[in-house]
Amino acid sequence: MANFNTHITVAAVGSGLLSTLCLQVGFIGTSDALLLTLVGTIGGILPDVDLQHSYPSRIIFSLIGMIIAFLWIFSTKNELSIIELWIIGLMIYSAIRYPLWMLFHKYTKHRGAFHSLVAALAFALFSTAISFNFFAKTAFVSWLIGMVVCYGFIIHLLLDELYSVDFMNRRIKRSFGTAMKIIDTKQWATSSIIVGVAVGAFWVSPSPTVFINTLLSSETYQIIGDRMLPSGFTL
Numbered sequence: 001m002a003n004f005n006t007h008i009t010v011a012a013v014g015s016g017l018l019s020t021l022c023l024q025v026g027f028i029g030t031s032d033a034l035l036l037t038l039v040g041t042i043g044g045i046l047p048d049v050d051l052q053h054s055y056p057s058r059i060i061f062s063l064i065g066m067i068i069a070f071l072w073i074f075s076t077k078n079e080l081s082i083i084e085l086w087i088i089g090l091m092i093y094s095a096i097r098y099p100l101w102m103l104f105h106k107y108t109k110h111r112g113a114f115h116s117l118v119a120a121l122a123f124a125l126f127s128t129a130i131s132f133n134f135f136a137k138t139a140f141v142s143w144l145i146g147m148v149v150c151y152g153f154i155i156h157l158l159l160d161e162l163y164s165v166d167f168m169n170r171r172i173k174r175s176f177g178t179a180m181k182i183i184d185t186k187q188w189a190t191s192s193i194i195v196g197v198a199v200g201a202f203w204v205s206p207s208p209t210v211f212i213n214t215l216l217s218s219e220t221y222q223i224i225g226d227r228m229l230p231s232g233f234t235l
């Protein structure tokens, strides 16, 4: 199993490279490039959310708690005093960070349903839906955010599999095959919830047409090709 430092470093480098590319071809501005690097890095530790008492699990539940608390604070009009906003915000955060976190770990097991491609897709669609509906991102940027979460997530699964091959002894550890799977058939209840989240998130996501057209357009690859190497350089 790859450790936390490996996961976060590889995901940060991978997302940084991809964000630079998106920035240079004019897909996004500077602030969105930073955001993409951040969400890709989070994607890279996201599968280990099912490992209780690990950094990823604590970081992710803290992040979710903060995001939901702030979304609530921003959405309330000025009826409440600052002190009330602080207290309720803190209560929302704590409820997610502790009771919900404990409840979550009661029903999940490490390298179970969350180490799967279906979970990567669900988290990606969920991020797209949140970015579009709550953070006023354009349809294109929202889909890009979802795709980068998926990208970071898959880097994690690949690293886990890579680390279960013992190169020195050329043997394969027992954990091989537990990280990268399409869906966890041993945990049907959790897997069904994950599929449900994916379908629900897709339902409230913006149309992916512009995003898909841009990805499939030959012009996009022309621009990438032109910007990739220093001018005057040809392969």
Ligand SMILES: [Zn+2]
Binding pocket: 047, 048, 115, 156, 160, 179
């Ligand atoms: Zn893992």
